[in-house]
Amino acid sequence: MVGTQRGQKRVIAAMNAPVSIEREGPVMRVCLDRPDKLNAFSAELVEGLHAAVLAAVQEEVRLLVFTGSGKGFSGGFDLSGLQEMSDEDLVQRFVRVEELMQAVCHAPFGTMALVHGPCYGAAADLVAACQWRVAAPDARFRMPGLNFGIVLGTNRLTKLVGADAAHALLLRAKPFDANEAADCKFIQDIAERSAWPEAESRALEAVLTLSAANFAAMTERTRQSDRKADMAALLRSASTGSIKERIQAYLDTLASSKTAKS
Numbered sequence: 001m002v003g004t005q006r007g008q009k010r011v012i013a014a015m016n017a018p019v020s021i022e023r024e025g026p027v028m029r030v031c032l033d034r035p036d037k038l039n040a041f042s043a044e045l046v047e048g049l050h051a052a053v054l055a056a057v058q059e060e061v062r063l064l065v066f067t068g069s070g071k072g073f074s075g076g077f078d079l080s081g082l083q084e085m086s087d088e089d090l091v092q093r094f095v096r097v098e099e100l101m102q103a104v105c106h107a108p109f110g111t112m113a114l115v116h117g118p119c120y121g122a123a124a125d126l127v128a129a130c131q132w133r134v135a136a137p138d139a140r141f142r143m144p145g146l147n148f149g150i151v152l153g154t155n156r157l158t159k160l161v162g163a164d165a166a167h168a169l170l171l172r173a174k175p176f177d178a179n180e181a182a183d184c185k186f187i188q189d190i191a192e193r194s195a196w197p198e199a200e201s202r203a204l205e206a207v208l209t210l211s212a213a214n215f216a217a218m219t220e221r222t223r224q225s226d227r228k229a230d231m232a233a234l235l236r237s238a239s240t241g242s243i244k245e246r247i248q249a250y251l252d253t254l255a256s257s258k259t260a261k262s
Helices: 043-058 087-105 122-129 154-161 163-170 178-183 193-207 212-222 227-239 243-261
Strands: 009-012 019-024 027-032 063-068 110-115 118-120 132-135 140-142
Touching: 019 043, 027 043, 043 063, 043 087, 063 122, 063 193, 087 122, 087 227, 087 243, 110 122, 110 193, 118 122, 122 140, 122 154, 132 178, 132 193, 154 163, 154 227
Parallel strands: 027 063, 063 110, 110 132, 118 140
Antiparallel strands: 009 019, 019 027
16 A cells, blocks of 8 residues: 555563553554453553553654454453552542543544454543544443443543433443444444454555644544543542442442342
């Protein structure tokens, strides 16, 4: 393809975070690499993703691609060790996730998510923040944050799929699959993982139709949002009462439901 400028692959260190980063010409690929925990968003993984986005800015890449290793993209926010965390710890972690989503949503380069298997919670919010969103047939999504009162990503989701579809997705008790995600435009395409390189090439070709400066200007105009208002809404939702107690109550409800079914 004309102008895609593929080059030699180069691995970039991610400061021992559970994230692997690879640079190939104008493309940077970021893999959530914590497969034993379904790539759950631990504090370390989130900081690794922040570092990856910053590296993409500094290296002036044209397309940043997110994938997940192992059985799925990500199980979402890591709630292990909840008993050892304070409300303040949890609020700060949610703030860092929101800052990450804003950085991806408003990045001056193209952003793409290639999703397989489970993609829940904060991971689904990351996908929604990307400009190109492709899922394998086995992908499934869920956004359970409102079950414990967190509004992370709600405004971006609404802008992406519309208010009615956002309500339906947020109120779902069970995951929605790739076909449903495509129907409501949460994702743009369904493709087997073997076809992902072609999907990536198409996205890169589209990005390269504009100069870096013009693409950044287009992104700024087409992906406008009130970042301060989004952060304020998150902080209100996370700081009303004890977020730790709310999360624990949600986990207890899940455990009781599983026990009743067994």
